[in-house]
Amino acid sequence: MPFIPRFLADAMLGHIARWLRLLGYDTLYYKSISDWKLLKIAKEEDRILLTRDLGLFRRARKYGIRALFIEDPSVEKVLALISIKYNIALEFNKENTLCPECNTQLKYTTSIAEVSARVDKEIVLKYKEFWICPSCSKIYWQGTHWRTISAILEEARQEKLKILSRIKPLERKVSSEGV
Numbered sequence: 584m585p586f587i588p589r590f591l592a593d594a595m596l597g598h599i600a601r602w603l604r605l606l607g608y609d610t611l612y613y614k615s616i617s618d619w620k621l622l623k624i625a626k627e628e629d630r631i632l633l634t635r636d637l638g639l640f641r642r643a644r645k646y647g648i649r650a651l652f653i654e655d656p657s658v659e660k661v662l663a664l665i666s667i668k669y670n671i672a673l674e675f676n677k678e679n680t681l682c683p684e685c686n687t688q689l690k691y692t693t694s695i696a697e698v699s700a701r702v703d704k705e706i707v708l709k710y711k712e713f714w715i716c717p718s719c720s721k722i723y724w725q726g727t728h729w730r731t732i733s734a735i736l737e738e739a740r741q742e743k744l745k746i747l748s749r750i751k752p753l754e755r756k757v758s759s760e761g762v
């Protein structure tokens with residue numbers, strides 16, 4: 584089994600938590616939580632702490648907790664960075680996506696009968712694929728906002744390539760100097 588990272592986002596990174604869930608990665612997020620509790624959960628559940636707080640990041644590292652300090656909170660850059668560091672896929676997988684609201688695995692369905700009672704008729708007529716959250720009961724479909732989501736993921740992939748191209752020449756330099 585490949586290692587699948589699980590995350591814990593601090594109170595300033597709710598938007599990143601939603602993105603990671605969309606991409607299928609188990610990510611906890613609390614609007615209001617103390618630093619010690621974040622550290623406790625990260626340690627006990629072996630989660631990677633994502634934080635914008637340098638002090639918290641340093642404390643996490645001191646306690647042997649894996650943590651990533653997020654300097655620039657732009658979604659594309661953060662996703663690119665997490666993808667490089669923890670090998671997460673920057674692709675939407677319709678069979679493996681979590682509820683952005685509550686972090687529960689969504690159930691994919693093309694059955695109109697399953698959703699027709701709970702979403703508007705126009706939506707049922709217009710879309711063929713739906714995702715149902717068994718926990719909070721929300722229903723999702725790839726509506727007009729989906730184009731933005733796809734564009735942001737594409738930008739994140741480009742950003743990843745840019746970062747990698749900056750890292751590689753440095754590594755080559757080091758190894759050739761070592762010979």
Ligand SMILES: [Zn+2]
Binds near residue numbers: 682683685720
């Ligand atoms: Zn949910």
